[in-house]
Amino acid sequence: MMDAEEVARLKALMEWEGRRTAPPQGFPALPDMPAGRYTSPEYFALEMEHVFRKSWLFAGHMDEIPERGCWMRWHNAGDPIVIVHGMDGKVRAFHNTCRHRGAPVVTEDRGKSSRLMCGYHNWTYKTDGSLVGVPERRDFPEDFDLSCRGLLPVRCELFGKVIFVNFDQGAMPLLDWMGPLAREWEEFAFDRIRLAARHSFDLKCNWKVAMEANMEVYHVPFIHPTTVAPLVDSTRNLNTLYPNGHARMLAPPPRQTDREHVRAIDSPPGWQPIATVGELGRSCTQSYTLFPNWVSPLSNYFVPPLLFWPTSLGTTRLELVTMALDWGDAPAPDLWTVPDAAQPNGRQMSRIILEDTQFGEAIQHSMQGSAFRSVPLSYQEARIYAFHQSLDRMIGEANVPAHLRVEQVIGPEWVWPNDPRAAQMVREASQARDAAE
Template identity: 85%
Template sequence: MLEDAEVARLKALMEWEGRRTAPPKGFPKLPDMPAARYTSEEYFALEQQHIFRKSWLFAGHIDEIPEPGCYMRWHNAGDPIVIVHGMDGVVRAFYNTCRHRGAPVVTQDRGKSSRLMCGYHNWTYKTDGSLVGVPERQDFPADFDLSCRGLIPVRCEMLGNVIFVNFDDEAMPLTEWLGPLMNEWDEFAFDRVRLAARHSFELKCNWKVAMEANMEVYHVPFIHPDTVAPLVDSKRNLNTIYPNGHARMLAPAPRQTDREHVRAIDSPPGWQQIETVGELGRTCTQSYTLFPNWVSPLSNYFVPPLVFWPTSLGTTRLELVTMALDWGDAPAPDLWTVPDDSQPNGRQMSPIILEDTQFGEAIQHSMQSAAFKSVPLSYQEARIYSFHQTLDRMIGIENVPDGLRVEPVIDERWVWPNDPRVEEMATGV
């Protein structure tokens, strides 16, 4: 939770941002980014190999596997995984691949069992992954060791009730990956929020095209004049870059708007507030990018991540998730979708999400043209540039072809806890 002095500093910086007439002194000029980062099959393959195999990824919520023995299939990052609420109470993840001849251990999206049994030859595993049953055991060698043939685990850790996975056995722990976000997110009750809604939609654009629409407020007055603009003063927007590729945007409402009484993005009256949320979460739009593919505003009503999963170079699966405190007998809150019987799942993206995604397919098509050569970004779009720097750093700059690299010009001076804007604000020079 943010200390009072930090809240005061952030409020002062937002006002300073609204008064400045140029980027902060010393902020680097952002070189154009190579356009092919959005259209290159080679770069897409590098992202799959190095980003989505080495980052902590949102997998689900404990409400999806609420009791010991419950399991769910998960395959948003390629390899099939089963996430299991163990009989011992521990949540684990495993490759959904039998150690015999590779058949899936579970074939239903969700289920409950004290054992996981492959339907091909009935090899049977405990919920901790250990192999405990092999039919016709006498036909295997006498020294056939069941203890070394359990399900292969995938790193799995939890932030409160939220489940994350990581394919990299050498990855830092989730709490270290989150860094300062652990403290800042403490007030949002990750250990108490329930899963209210989770829906997926297919987009016809590169995952970065879709995600980056949620990583700057430059577009807000033009794309969201009646939805987001009444809540967000884009002139007083304050961006913060964190270690490991994460970032935050913080913006008050326009001066003529009392955000406490305008809830276009938040909830209608009667839904339960998270009482521990501080002043900024109640009065400002506070949105976090959790590298690599989660963007979420956090408020005193919701933890509602938008999660962007690349399904091909030019397609994305967008997951729209709403988490909130227990809503009792009221309808489950759903921040990002609305009923629509014409859709296969009976839901449609909300007006705000439709506004953000409306140009994705056209943008991707336009990017394929010979006219799309490079991407110039402004200071207000620095979170996007920093995000791309992190992509290259995790891939390994030596692995990125020369024509696809971004120059790492945003250095540690501009990464939390450092912030040269504080001194410029204080001195006025």
């Protein structure tokens, strides 16, 4: 949890952002980003190979595999995976591929069993992945070694009750990947929040087009005039860049707004507050980017990540998740979707999500045209530029063709724990005092 000094510094910086008349001193001019980053099959292939195969990715919640022997399928990043709550209590992930002839080990989305059995030839595995049963064992060589033919593992670690996976066996541990976010997220009770809702919708645009609509507040007054704008003062928004591509935006409500009485995206009556959340989580809108594809506001009522899964160069699966403290006998809270009157028990995206996604298909179609040549970004959109720098670093800058590469102009001096804005704010305050004396 942030201490009082850190909270005071961030509050002061938000006010400073509202007063500035230009980008911070020394902040680099952001070169135009190449248009092909959104339209090139070559760049998309590099993202799939290097970013989504080597990053920690949200996979699920312990409520989906609550007991020993429970398992769930997951295939949001290409390879089919099975995530298992082992009989020994440990959560593991494996490629959902039998080591015999490649059939899936499980074919349902969820189930519970003390063994995982491939339906093709009944090869049987324990929940720790080890192969323990091969029918007609006599027909295999005497030295056929079952111990080296277990299910192939996928890295799997928990943050509280949230499950993450990583295809890279040599990847850094999840907590190291999260860096300072792990400390900042402690106050949001990840070890106690339950999974309340999880729904997916298909979008007809590149995954970055969809995601970047949630990585800046430049658009808020124009796209969200009656939903988000009453909660967020875009002029006082404070962006923070973190190692490993993560970022945070922090914005107070407009001065004339009493946030306690505005519920456009806050909790409805009856939701249980998270008592450990500090002042900023209660009074401001703070949204985090967890590289590569998680964006989420965090507050004293909910943890509601939006996940952007590439399904092709020009299509995305948007996953909308709501996690909150136990809601008892009340209906499960769902921040991002509402009932769909056209489908029994169906859901549709909420008004805010519809506002953010309304132009995606048209933008993608326009981007494919000859008039789309580059992307100029402002200081207020620096989270997006820094995100693209991180994409190229994850891919390996030498692997990115020169005509698709972004320049690495935002240096480490602008990445947490460094922040030249704080020193500039102090200098300006001192100059103002001197001028007044």
